Every structure is written in C-alpha cells, then in structure tokens.
Amino acid sequence: MEFTGKTWKFGDNINTDLILPGRAQLFTEEEQLRCVFEANRPGWIDEVAKGDILIGGFNFGMGSSRPAARSLRNTGLTCMIAESINGLFYRNCVNWGFLALECEGISTAIEEGDEVQVSFEDFKVKNNRTGKTLQARAIPDVLLNTMKAGGVLPLLESEGLIAAPV
C-alpha cells in the first residue's frame, strides 16, 4: 500500500478539541467534518482535497477520546505522518481505520505543500521535492491490518457482534 500526495503541515501537541470541537461531539459525521480545525485553521476544510496527506509534530492528537480520527479520515486525507502520535489518538486511528505513521524528523523534512510518497509496506517516507527519504516506525501487523480494513467495526460486524450501520 503506497500513496503520493500533497502535504498540509500542523505543529506539536495538536489536540482533539481542535480536530473535532466539543460542540460537535454528537453531530452527524457530515456535520462533524465541517468543524475540523475550525478554531486553529478556519477554512482549511474547504481547501483539503482527496488524496492529501497530513504532517504533524510531536504528540499529535492529544486530549479526548472523541472520534477525531474518523473526522480526519472523512476529510479524504489518505494518511497522516507525525513525529509522534498520542497513544489514545493512535488507538482511534487503528480502530477507525485511518492510516497513521510515526516518523522522526518528518516535521523538519517537509514544508507545507511538498509532495510525499509513503509506503505502508516498508514504512519509508520520501519528500519528492528534496528527494530525502525517512524511515518511519513500523506498525505491528495486527494493528496495520485493522487500519487497512477500515478499523474494528467492519470486523465486529462480520463476526455478528454488532449490527450494520443504520
């Protein structure tokens, strides 16, 4: 699994209240999507395009357990790459099926708008502008397979443990 896409760059400690504000917590998925980054980057949601890639700093996704990873997935981003990802947010990336990599040095190796090439086979990230390649942290197979399969809900559904979406 490999993607090439245009990057959007965010800083350190981006929290879930920024990704998905509290006021939107019980909104529908479509309504939640409209609120992504409204406080720190108003208008971004209209600029991001299908196939783009998000670059984050340290401890991306700190904060609450809300379905912020699902909202990022719903923006059309193919994946995200951060210096480090908050533990709870990482769980949500796995379980909502949003591909996410931790890669040391990514925030200095990429300038916003650079095109990057990401492999979810060997976990290499290449900046197509500079030619520089970084090695991201490998994702354990069981977690990667869950991410690729769209998270745990399709799995639970296939095992007859939860109902299909209404």
Add this chain to the structure above:
Amino acid sequence: MGMTAIEKILAKNSGQAIVKPGDLVVVQVGTAVLYDNNFAPSIWRDILKVQNPESVVVVFDHRVPAKDIISATAQKIGREFVKKFNIERFHDVGPSQGISHVLVAEHGYALPGTVLVCGDSHTCSAGVFNCAARGTGAPDMFYAVTKGETWFRVGETIRYDLTGKLTAPVSMKDVFLHIADTYGSHANLNVEFGGPALANLSMNARRTMTTMCAELSAEFATFEPDPLLLDYIRERNPEPFEEQYPDEDANYLDRRTIDLDKMEPLVALPDTVLNNSQKVGDVVGTKIDQAFIGSCANGTLDDFAAAAAVLKGNKVSSEVRLIITPGTQNIYLDALRQGYVETLIEAGAVVTSATCGACGGAHLGILSAGESCITASTRNFKGRMGDPDSKVFMGSPATVAASAIKGSIADPREIVG
C-alpha cells in the same frame, strides 16, 4: 530485571510471566464502562452480543439531565441497551447519577490488579486503585464489550516518589500543575506514584492526580497499593482481587522525587497545562468572568470542603459567575449534609447537579468569545469550555474560589491558611 506495577498488571491480565516496554499485549478486560456519548446516533452500533454483562457499567454523565434532543436520543438508546442485556450497574439520571470516573471510585468498580476501559480520556482516574485503567475510543469499547479483551502498547514508566506533606490551601491540583510544568508531556509513558507522602493523602487527592495524568498524555497512571487504598476498595466491593506491587528492581525510565512541603499554588495559563504554569502571585489580578469547580478531577467532597473554607463569610464578585458541579449526586448529598452547599450558595455560587457539564463545554456554563474563566477541572485547551476566543486558566479549587471573590485571579493563602 523486575517490572513496574503497571507492567505486572498487564502481564497478569495477558497471561504472561513478563511484559516489557515495546510489547503489544492483549489483555482481559475486567470492567468496561460505557457512557452517554457512546450511544449518540453518530457513534452507536447496535450491540448483538455482550461477552460478560457483569463486567459492564453504563453511565450517563456528559449531558445530564439531557440538554437537547440529540443527548436525549443517546440516553434513550443507552437505556434500551441496558434493558436488553440486563446491565445491573447502570447510572441513569437520578440518585445514582454522576461522572463515570467518580462513580467508579465511589462504588469500588475498579479492582486492584485488573484492567478497566472506558471511552473517555480521563479513565486513567481509576489508576489510583492500582488498576490498569485507560481511556479508549468508542470502537475499542464495542470490541471490549463484545469480545471481553483489548490491546495495549507497553510503554516505559516514570516513577514519582512523593515525600513531605501538603498544607492547605495547597492541594494535589497544585502538585499536578508543578509536575506538568516541570516535566511536560509524558506521551506514551506510564506514570507510577508512591512514597512516604501517601500516608497523608486521601483517596480523593490521589485520584485528582491520576485523573489529571490524561493531560500529561500518559498511557497509564497508577499508585502503589497501601492499606488506605485496599480498605477503600474492600469497603465498597466484595470481589476478591490481587493488587500488584512494583518489583524492587523494576526498570524505570526515570525516578523523580516531589517534596510536597515545597508546593505552592500554581495557575496554568490558557491552552495547555504542559510547561505553562506560573506561581499564582505572578498572575494575580488577571480579570475573570467565570470560575468553575467540578469534573472527574475536582468534583469530590474534599474539593467542596476546600471551596467552602475559602468562601465562608465571603461574597463572590458581582462580576463573576461561580459554578460548582459535584462529581456525583452522593457527593452533592454529603456536601449538603456537611453544610458546604449552604456556605457556597450564601457566598453566591451556583451549585449544579452532578455532570461533566462546563468542563467539556457541553452545558451549564459555556464561555462566550473574549471571556476568561479560571477552572478547577480537567482541561484548558483552546475553545474547551466554549468559544475558541475564550480563555481558560487552571488552578486548585481554593485558588478558583479565591479568584471568584476577588473578580480576578487571587492567591487563596491571602484568604485562608
């Protein structure tokens, strides 16, 4: 090499002799706590099978009593789930109402040495009971409830040895702000507390600390077991358990001593608690519009006592709204019986029923653009308590109460102490 307390709990519940940092473990879930947001139509998927209904707790806390149609709908779905699977440990609007993490403490649901998961980030609160308690996402909760297990990445552990003794009005909130200010993020790390100071720390005070560890981005927070902890659980839950002590040769990433004698009131500036606090004296006089005491971190009887000690015989500034929200209805009743509620209302505070409420900007005290609030709750992210252009300072309940009197951030030691 020995194991830390949290490594031993994860080893025990994953059926392994040893676990170490870097491992990915699958553990049996002892307690799974569902709350109102999980039942929101945009999240909920009808559960067809529950692995063990006796391990499940259902709580409505974020928006109780229902504040709008969508939260009312979520709670209706939750009640249907409870009925369908005969969930006995159910906390609806009424006498057993409260914030999930506070109810878990009040009822002794989190047994030492076990695993507890809940789809709220402050679940690390129950780590105070020597329990591997972690906030997860909603899909994790569907998995845990239907399959009875979950997974964790095992991180390194930082050990904090607490020494000395706190002197009121300095509280555990100030100790937490000191740790967050001094050491910053603990992302992907576990935090273990122990040391001689435990002998003088109530379970409420300790739980303020573990709850706030979510703000350090810690994986697990836990306390070393002691008689106070073990008796607290035994008084509330007859189930047997095996508490887990850290090995003497446990491998810690770092070991830090915090002298409680040296603590003083701190205030976190808006947007984060990480490396962002000042001594209260350095921000005294900063004007505020609202003051809040509550949440899973500071809605305990200890917090009511601290607020009442400051507010007794004083008046809340006419420029400030002071909102106080108990963690559970039982705490409300205890605070009423102790006379704290009367003191607080006479001083001009509004005491609400038990809910997460203003802490998450859900209801009962939302901030408008340009307003400032000082809060004794869990989190001060930008926009957390309302408009993105509002500001949230964080302090102890005593500091919040003192600030409510003055109309601007104030040092509680000038009023009591």
